[in-house]
Amino acid sequence: MIFRQLYEPLSSTYTYLLGDEQTGRAILIDPVISTMERDLAEVRRLGLKLAYTVDTHIHADHITGALELKRAVGSKIATPAHDNLPCTDIGIEEGKPFQVDGITLHPLHTPGHTEGHCSYLFNDRVFTGDALLIEGCGRTDFQNGDADALYKSVKEKLFSLPDETLVYPAHDYKQRFVSSIAQEKARNPRLGDDKTLEEFKHIMANLNLPYPKFIDYAVLGNQKCGVCPSDLPENLERYCHQMTRSPQG
Numbered sequence: 001m002i003f004r005q006l007y008e009p010l011s012s013t014y015t016y017l018l019g020d021e022q023t024g025r026a027i028l029i030d031p032v033i034s035t036m037e038r039d040l041a042e043v044r045r046l047g048l049k050l051a052y053t054v055d056t057h058i059h060a061d062h063i064t065g066a067l068e069l070k071r072a073v074g075s076k077i078a079t080p081a082h083d084n085l086p087c088t089d090i091g092i093e094e095g096k097p098f099q100v101d102g103i104t105l106h107p108l109h110t111p112g113h114t115e116g117h118c119s120y121l122f123n124d125r126v127f128t129g130d131a132l133l134i135e136g137c138g139r140t141d142f143q144n145g146d147a148d149a150l151y152k153s154v155k156e157k158l159f160s161l162p163d164e165t166l167v168y169p170a171h172d173y174k175q176r177f178v179s180s181i182a183q184e185k186a187r188n189p190r191l192g193d194d195k196t197l198e199e200f201k202h203i204m205a206n207l208n209l210p211y212p213k214f215i216d217y218a219v220l221g222n223q224k225c226g227v228c229p230s231d232l233p234e235n236l237e238r239y240c241h242q243m244t245r246s247p248q249g
Contacts, residue, residue: 002017002018002046003019004016005168008062011032011061013030013032013061013062016029017046019043019048019103020102021102023101025050025100025103026049026050027100028050028052028053028069029120030056030129031064031066033064033065033228034062034063034238050075051075052076052078052100053066053069053077053078054079054098054105055079055080056130056170057113058223060215063217063221063222063239065226066226067225076089076090077089079116080116080117082111082116083223085225094108094109094118104122105122108120108126110131110132110150110158111149111150111153112140112149112152114143115146117131117138117153124164126161127170128158128169130169130170131150131154132154134167134179135179135188136188137188137191139204140204141207142212143215147200151191151197159181159185159191162181163181163185164182166178189203214239217239218239
């Protein structure tokens with residue numbers, strides 16, 4: 001199995017490339033439109049062909065590359081079935097493994113950051129999207145977020161995975177690349193160290209974070225699997241402008 005972790009610095013987003021060495025087919029988890037050419041170059045460099053893009057949820061801080069990648073190379077689009085996006089080729093559901101040749105993702109419905117949010121378990125690692133970050137978690141104050149639901153998702157589904165399971169989140173803002181279930185259970189300041197639901201709800205209610213500057217455009221664009229709005233203000237155009245970045249990880 002081929003694995004690469006790729007980074008988009010503007011939204012601090014991690015995209016994950018998984019490739020089957022035997023068949024040459026690959027998937028991208030949480031691709032970003034602005035790094036589409038970078039991602040395709042990496043796929044080609046590794047001798048792979050992109051078969052699917054897979055998003056963990058409807059993002060609020062960047063535009064997914066799913067639609068443009070489909071237009072460019074014919075890859076299919078997979079998203080959580082709960083979101084019922086008409087642009088999706090395959091809706092992903094918990095209990096139904098998503099398989100591309102030798103790559104099998106086991107979806108876990110982990111709502112709370114968004115209603116339809118899914119994490120994807122793959123062998124010894126889990127791609128947690130925004131449900132569980134390295135020593136953090138996604139916000140619960142927009143997109144029908146729900147602190148009670150996120151607490152349950154993390155505590156009952158993610159923290160029930162083996163301690164040695166590697167945690168690969170959709171974002172990190174401190175140049176960290178990977179964690180583990182054991183580390184998050186012990187050190188996560190919001191959800192670890194036996195935090196109670198009431199403690200978690202108090203933390204989330206008092207984050208005092210600013211309104212996401214790109215959300216009003218990103219959510220609408222991502223509900224169409226990655227469409228940059230025509231009325232995008234000039235100061236936000238870089239969120240949709242295609243640019244090439246070097247891979248990390």
